[in-house]
Amino acid sequence: MSAELGHFALILAMLIAAVQATLPLIGAQRNMPTWIAIANPTAYVQFFLTTLAFGCLIHVYLISDFSVVNVVQNSHTDKPILYKIAGSWGNHEGSLLLWVFILALYGAAVAAFGRNLPPAFKARVLSVQAMIALGFYTFMLLTSNPFERVFPAPLNGQDLNPLLQDPGLAIHPPMLYLGYVGFSIAFSFAIAALIEGRVDAAWARWVRPWTLAAWIFLTGGITLGSWWAYYELGWGGWWFWDPVENASFMPWLAGTALLHSAVVVEKRDTLKGWTVLLAIIAFSMSLLGTFLVRSGVLTSVHAFATDPSRGVFILALLVTVIGGSLALFAWRGPQLKSTGLFQPISREGALLLNNLIMTTALAAVLLGTLYPLFIDVIGGAKISVGAPFFNAVFLPLMVPMIVAMAIGPFMNWKRGDILPALGRLRFTFLFALVAGAAAWSVETDGPFMGVIGIALAAWLGAGVIAEISERIHLFRAPLPESMRRLGRIPRSTWGMSFAHFGLALAIAGMAGAGGWKVESIQTMKPGETVNVGGYEYTFEGAQEGQGPNYTILFGKFTVRKDGEVFTVLEAEKRNYPVTRMPTTEAAIHTTLMGDLYAVIGDAEGDEGAYVTRIYYNPLVVWMWIGCIVMMFGGTLSMTDRRHRVGVPHKRQHSSASSDPVSSTS
C-alpha cells in the first residue's frame, strides 16, 4: 500500500507544482491578487505531498517490503534500523526523492517565513521554485520511480553497500542536499528580480539568510564527507579532487562568492548584475553536480551513450534551466542599474577580489573536472586530470586570497587606504613569520607548502583578532569603552570573523595533515612494536567478533609514549556476508597536535601476523574544528537582527499597517 500511496503522492505533487509554476507567476505579471495568493497554499501542499511520498519510501524500507525494487536492491532484513532509514536515500531514485523533498521544504519555508516579501515578488519566487520541482518530478516519474514493484517478490534484499552503513554517511546526503538545493532559493530570487528588473538593498537582505543557510549546510555536508573518507577509507586521506567531490565543491565556491558580493549590493547598491549572475551560477553548479553524479557520464562517456535515458533527461533539464536563466539574464540584466561608486582599494574592491579569485578557482575546478570528458567527446587522446593538477592550479590562487582576506576587513567602504591597514597588521605579520619559522624548525627539510600553509593560517587567524581589536579600539581606548564596543558588534560582523577564523584553523589542519603526515606500513606479529611519530605501537594480536550484520576482526594496539601507556587502539576490519564486501574502521585517537591512526590489514602467514598501517596525522582535528567554526560563523550571520526583522524601517511600517487594506498594497 505504502508504495502506491507514495507514488500517487508524487504524481499529485507534480500536478500541484504545475499549478504553482504558472498561476502565481501570471497573477504577478497581471497584478491579480487572487492568483498571487495561490503561491503559498500550493507550496504548502506540495511540501505535504513530498513529505508523504518520502515517508512512504522510508516506511517500505522499515517494513522491508521486498516487492519494491528499490528496497530489494538496497536493503536486507538484518540491516540495523538506522541504515534501513538511511538506505532509502542511499541510491539513485531515493536520493532524487530526497532532492525534491528538500526543494519543497525550502519552498514551504519561503512561503512561511517570507512574510516581509512583497506578495508579487514572493509569488514569482515560488513559481520559479515550482518550475525546478516540476522538472525533477517529471524526471523521477518517467525514468526513476522509487516505488516500482517487482513480481514475484524475492525473499530478501541485496543489502546496502557496506561503505554506506556508517553513521556519518547516513546524515551526509541530507546535509549536502540541504546545501545544494538551498541555492535554488537564491536562484529563484535572482530570476524573480530579473523578471521585475529590480535589485536593491532589500533584495540582498532577503537573499542573504537563505544563501547563508545553504552555505552552512553545504559546508557541513562537504566536511562530513571528508571526515568519513578520513576514518573509513583507511589511509588518512580527506580530499581527493574526485569529480564527485568537485561536484559539491563548485557550488560551495560559487555560493561563497555570492555571499560576499551580496554584501556589496546590500551596503553599496552596486555589483547588482554580477550578484544575480553568481546566484544563477551557484544553483547551476548544484544542478551540474547532480547531472555529473546522476547521469553516469563520469564513469564513462560510452556507458552514458549506451543507456542515455536518464542522462539525456538531466542534460536537457540542465540546458533548459541554465540556458534559460542565462538568456533571461542577458535580456534583463542590463536593466539592473548600479549607483554606488567605489575605488579599487576599498572594502568593495576587496570583496570583488574575493569574487575574482573564487570564480577563477571555480572555473579551474570546472575545467579540470570536465576536460577529460570534453577531450573524450571530441575524440582526442584520453587524458586524466587528478589531484596533482588541481593542487598546481588551486593552491597558487588560494595564497593571494588568504593574504587579502586578513587585509580586506580593514578597508573602508568606497575608498580605503592600504598602508594604514598594513600598519595595523604588523604584529599579525610578525606572528605569521614566527609561526612559519616554528613550523620550518620542526623539520628543516620538511614540506615547503606545509610551512607556507601554517604561516598563512597564522596570518589569517591573527588578522581576524587584530581586526576585532581595531574595531573595539583595544588599548587605544579605556578598557570599559572597548568592552562596550565589543558588545555592540553586530552578529553579522561576528559571523564574518568566525567564518574567517574557522578557515584559518582549517588551513592549519590541512597544512599539518598534508605536510607532516608520518606513515608506517609493515607486517607485525603479536608483541612486536613500531615507532611512529614519537609513539610506540605494540601489536597485541587480532580477535574475531560479531556485529549486527557483519563479522569483525579486531586488531589491538597498545600505544606508549616515553614508556608510559598512552592509549589502546582497536582497529576493525568488517566483513559483510550479504554483499561479501570488507570495510575498514580505522582506530583513531585524536589529540590537539595530531591523530594517532591505526588500520589492520590482511593476515600474513600463520603466526598471527597481520599487515598493519599506522599513521600520525598532524593537526587533523583543527580541520574539523575549523569547519565547525565556519558553520557557526554562518549561523551567527544568519541570525543577525536585520535578517530576522527584515528591513529596519519595516518594523515600524508593519505596526502601522495592521489594517488589511494597506497590507495588500
Add this chain to the structure above:
Amino acid sequence: MRLFICLFMWTLLSALPANAVNPNEILADPGLEARARDISKGLRCLVCQNQSIDDSDASLAKDLRVLVRERITAGDSNDQVVNYVVSRYGDFVLLKPPFNLATLVLWLGPLLLILGGLTAAILFFRKNKKITAPASAPLTEAEKMRVAELMAEDNQ
C-alpha cells in the same frame, strides 16, 4: 566525499578500503622508497576512477607500483621512470596532464580567466571614474560656504 562514488556510481572497487602499498612491495632503502611513493602519487590506476596507484588496491595498480620500484632500483631518475610508464600506457596514466596542444585550454584557461577578470575590473573602474568626474567638479561659492559652516559646527 568519496561517498558519492559509492552512493551513486557503484564503482565500488575504487572506494574499497585501501590496502594499497603492501609491506612486501616496500623497498629497503627509505630514500628510494620515498621517491617511489612520490612518483606513484602522480600515476593513475588505469582501472579505477581518478585514483593514484599509491591509493589503489587494484591488482593492476600493484603491478605498476612494483614496476616503478623496479625501475628506481635499476637506477632510473624520476623522470625516466615516469617516461617509461607513459611510453607503455600513454598520457592517460598521468594525473597531472602534460602541457601540450590538447591540454592548452586546460592549463591556460584559469590564467586567461583571471586576466580577463582583472581586465573587466579595470574597465569597470575606468567607467566609474568617468561617471564620477562631473561629480568632482569644483564647488560653487555657495557650496564652499556651506561646507565651511558645517565644518565649524562639527568642530564645536
